[in-house]
Amino acid sequence: xxxxxxxxxxxxxxxxxxxxxxxxxxLREQLNLTGTHVGCDTSQCGACVVLVDGKSMxxxxxLAAQADGCxxxxxxxxxxxxELHPMQAAFKExxxxxxxxxxxxxIISAVDLLQQNPDPSEHEIREWLEGNICxxxxxxxxxxxxxxxxxxxxx
Amino acid sequence: MGVYLRPRALDEALESLAGRALTxxxxxxxxxxxxxxxxxxxxxPDIDILDISALDELRGIVEDEAGWRLGAxxxxxxxxxxxASGRLPACFExxxxxxxxxxxxxxxxxxxxxxxxxxxxxxxxxxxxLLSLDAExxxxxxxxxxxxxxxxxxxxxxxxxxxxxxxxxxLHVPRPQPWAHATFLKLGARRYLVISxxxxxxxxxxxxxxxxxxRVAVGSCSAAAQRLAAxxxxxxxxxxDGSLADAVEPAHLAVLSPIDDVRGSxxxxxxxxxxxxxxxxxxxxxxxxxxxx
Numbered sequence: 001x002x003x004x005x006x007x008x009x010x011x012x013x014x015x016x017x018x019x020x021x022x023x024x025x026x027l028r029e030q031l032n033l034t035g036t037h038v039g040c041d042t043s044q045c046g047a048c049v050v051l052v053d054g055k056s057m058x059x060x061x062x063l064a065a066q067a068d069g070c071x072x073x074x075x076x077x078x079x080x081x082x083e084l085h086p087m088q089a090a091f092k093e094x095x096x097x098x099x100x101x102x103x104x105x106x107i108i109s110a111v112d113l114l115q116q117n118p119d120p121s122e123h124e125i126r127e128w129l130e131g132n133i134c135x136x137x138x139x140x141x142x143x144x145x146x147x148x149x150x151x152x153x154x155x
Numbered sequence: 156m157g158v159y160l161r162p163r164a165l166d167e168a169l170e171s172l173a174g175r176a177l178t179x180x181x182x183x184x185x186x187x188x189x190x191x192x193x194x195x196x197x198x199x200p201d202i203d204i205l206d207i208s209a210l211d212e213l214r215g216i217v218e219d220e221a222g223w224r225l226g227a228x229x230x231x232x233x234x235x236x237x238x239a240s241g242r243l244p245a246c247f248e249x250x251x252x253x254x255x256x257x258x259x260x261x262x263x264x265x266x267x268x269x270x271x272x273x274x275x276x277x278x279x280x281x282x283x284x285l286l287s288l289d290a291e292x293x294x295x296x297x298x299x300x301x302x303x304x305x306x307x308x309x310x311x312x313x314x315x316x317x318x319x320x321x322x323x324x325x326l327h328v329p330r331p332q333p334w335a336h337a338t339f340l341k342l343g344a345r346r347y348l349v350i351s352x353x354x355x356x357x358x359x360x361x362x363x364x365x366x367x368x369x370r371v372a373v374g375s376c377s378a379a380a381q382r383l384a385a386x387x388x389x390x391x392x393x394x395x396d397g398s399l400a401d402a403v404e405p406a407h408l409a410v411l412s413p414i415d416d417v418r419g420s421x422x423x424x425x426x427x428x429x430x431x432x433x434x435x436x437x438x439x440x441x442x443x444x445x446x447x448x
Contacts, residue, residue, distance in 0.1 A: 043187060
């Protein structure tokens with residue numbers, strides 16, 4: 001066992017883990033943060049995307065031990081004081097989902113995009129989302145939601 | 156249960172490697188999917204892991220007179236950013252383009268250039284651009300350090316010249332002539348998230364409107380990506396007047412040995428490689444003429 005310490009959604013956590021525990025397993029099974037989903041297990045679908053030190057990462061592509069000392073933000077950490085994050089609000093408003101399985105990863109990826117590019121074109125949004133797969137193929141409203149969130153967050 | 160080590164100092168990592176066989180792990184983007192895939196088929200490998208992601212001395216890009224040294228933990232995203240910000244010059248444009256084709260953004264944020272080389276897939280997107288830059292790898296062990304040209308490091312499908320006690324610690328790219336541009340073209344079944352059928356990387360150095368040196372590498376068409384030496388020789392001295400692509404003959408691609416597989420037939424690959432090499436040279440020729448105009 002190995003002790004890992006990290007800040008998850010603003011709260012410091014320290015846990016003993018098997019060194020081979022993936023970050024996504026750690027979040028879901030040890031911290032009960034089940035908003036981060038496991039879709040493919042092969043780092044393709046993007047349902048498990050979280051922010052690690054502000055950058056979007058696939059939580060099935062890293063070990064919990066590799067996030068030792070890092071700041072991790074999951075979908076549960078976006079809303080503040082009961083208010084949805086503007087990206088969450090935009091996904092709700094523009095119905096950027098169908099079954100909802102890919103949504104946590106889509107939203108976190110989109111948050112990272114707007115940190116780097118506050119005014120992305122439709123093409124840039126679609127290109128950025130290449131690592132997030134919506135199996136319902138509901139991309140149209142996802143892209144629309146991100147465009148609106150970008151507008152809201154700039155104003 | 157296998158061993159898992161995450162040292163903070165390189166010496167400590169090298170000592171561990173000297174003692175036992177360990178699989179170095181950095182971004183993990185090749186290791187975890189392979190693990191999950193095998194686990195699904197009841198063959199989970201319990202490999203012993205040396206996690207090098209905490210070795211801060213393997214980070215960063217440094218420039219000196221001879222060229223550039225890219226630490227082994229340099230990620231695809233860092234390479235893209237360095238080219239976009241001008242910290243790495245135009246000759247790295249091919250590498251940046253290749254980086255953008257490696258998985259999605261989140262994979263580019265974790266995966267490392269060095270890991271791509273060590274994994275040594277015939278379809279590794281990082282190999283052709285780095286071959287065309289004459290990159291060398293720096294290997295460290297308790298016995299000391301050595302540098303090897305990339306062509307002598309990647310030996311075949313999943314085969315490298317890395318000894319079990321060695322760690323790849325950096326990549327070195329020599330400085331090209333003042334006017335040097337690069338490109339990278341990839342053919343896949345779709346635009347994104349796809350394994351290459353053929354890829355071509357080229358670096359063109361020009362002086363006085365003529366080719367001073369051309370370096371062209373083709374990937375996914377042999378067990379290890381290949382430079383096209385015969386073509387490179389034929390290009391030297393050619394005028395950059397829009398006709399460079401015409402200098403490419405099918406015989407220049409004779410060093411390739413593509414295979415038939417699920418992604419394409421050997422004949423298709425050979426044909427596509429010829430087309431992509433011509434397109435790459437045509438593009439660089441165009442850059443040169445724009446610069447001259």
